[in-house]
Amino acid sequence: xxxxxxxxxxxxxxxxxxxxxxxxxxxxxxxxxxxxxxxxxxxxxxxxxxxxxxxxxxxxxxxxxxxxxxxxxxxxxxxxxxxxxxxxxxxxxxxxxxxxxxxxxxxxxxxxxxxxxxxxxxxxxxxxxxxxxxxxxxxxxxxxxxxxxxxxxxxxxxxxxxxxxxxxxxxxxxxxxxxxxxxxxxxxxxxxxxxxxxxxxxxxxxxxxxxxxxxxxxxxxxxxxxxxxxxxxxxxxxxxxxxxxxxxxxxxxxxxxxxxxxxxxxxxxxxxxxxxxxxxxxxxxxxxxxxxxxxxxxxxxxxxxxxxxxxxxxxxxxxxxxxxxxxxxxxxxxxx
Numbered sequence: 386x387x388x389x390x391x392x393x394x395x396x397x398x399x400x401x402x403x404x405x406x407x408x409x410x411x412x413x414x415x416x417x418x419x420x421x422x423x424x425x426x427x428x429x430x431x432x433x434x435x436x437x438x439x440x441x442x443x444x445x446x447x448x449x450x451x452x453x454x455x456x457x458x459x460x461x462x463x464x465x466x467x468x469x470x471x472x473x474x475x476x477x478x479x480x481x482x483x484x485x486x487x488x489x490x491x492x493x494x495x496x497x498x499x500x501x502x503x504x505x506x507x508x509x510x511x512x513x514x515x516x517x518x519x520x521x522x523x524x525x526x527x528x529x530x531x532x533x534x535x536x537x538x539x540x541x542x543x544x545x546x547x548x549x550x551x552x553x554x555x556x557x558x559x560x561x562x563x564x565x566x567x568x569x570x571x572x573x574x575x576x577x578x579x580x581x582x583x584x585x586x587x588x589x590x591x592x593x594x595x596x597x598x599x600x601x602x603x604x605x606x607x608x609x610x611x612x613x614x615x616x617x618x619x620x621x622x623x624x625x626x627x628x629x630x631x632x633x634x635x636x637x638x639x640x641x642x643x644x645x646x647x648x649x650x651x652x653x654x655x656x657x658x659x660x661x662x663x664x665x666x667x668x669x670x671x672x673x674x675x676x677x678x679x680x681x682x683x684x685x686x687x688x689x690x691x692x693x694x695x696x697x698x699x700x701x702x703x704x705x706x707x708x709x710x711x712x713x714x715x716x717x718x719x720x721x
Contacts, residue, residue, distance in 0.1 A: 466653025472630030500630015
């Protein structure tokens, strides 16, 4: 029996994804049209909702770069979550100690440094000992969770708070923004967009970016072409960790103003989907991250309709699967 054309198979997959979402909504007893409207429009319902979406958009975008950087080298940095946490904690502690604009800058830099250092063991094991980065980064995630929870419950905890959190940064020790209408747009958002654009330029226009892509595509061919594959692998994971740590530092000094237990709502894990949904173009991280922020904000609205907030995760997961299938079809078609 002749197999169905690839385009038809992807169409069937898309229809299947839509049916899964429809069944999930109907079994919750909600009106599918009402739920989808709330998911997609709640972001624009009020200035507060839009500001909350931007607050999610920024870390998704920066962490999307961190994951994309590693993926381009053929690596899976599952440790972005832990690197984000450690960067956020370090950034908060430094900003609290120094204060003012200097505290903001040094806090972000401290987050970057700690994120890179947290990726160091996995980078060294992968590049020079052949150990798989997925295992080592997952283990480092668990250490980051336990260590950050211990520190914020004891040594760096605000004794007056009564729960695991640091002291709150004063307004002058936080990154501000500009007022656009009724929405305050933090400068961290512009910095995040700048990081995406700069990374895209670096990847396409520099020798180091070319070596990264070649290593990820075929490390054996890269080695024969004179590329130091081990050095490139090591630096890719270190850079990925540094960007993730920067994202944590900025989240602390721009949005949260403190570090607390539960600082991350899974940004590092969701960033894997952001990077995959972006496709092969780094600039695709921007709309991909905004889609994640939009649906996660909408997930809060659908709770009033008695729908589990996990419906947003379901939709995003199915989108990643569908887009991955589309990319596979495109690559297969281009290869004849």
